[in-house]
Amino acid sequence: MLPYFYANGVHQVTSGVDCTLVFTSTRPAFQDGKIGEVPVTDPQVIVSLSPQSTKDLMLLLKGSIDSYEATFGPLRSPFSDGLLQG
Secondary structure, three states: OOOOOOEEEEEEEEEEEEEEEEEEEEEEEEEEEOOOOOOEEEEEEEEEEEEHHHHHHHHHHHHHHHHHHHHHHOOHHHHHHHHHHH
């Protein structure tokens, strides 16, 4: 059975020969039995792709997002909102 990962964040590092995606999960921090002020972000999995595979993945994901938004309406996130404003 393949491992299953859940991520609610992603970081990207790109060089001339590959693109590395670090998928992360952010959760509340607990200290002395109470929820702390600063959340904890844990890396879940690292995936490295060639530039060609990265473009293929982007096109596949774009198609999925376009289909989702056509059915349910626009998806928003602080990251995408910043890109659209900038």
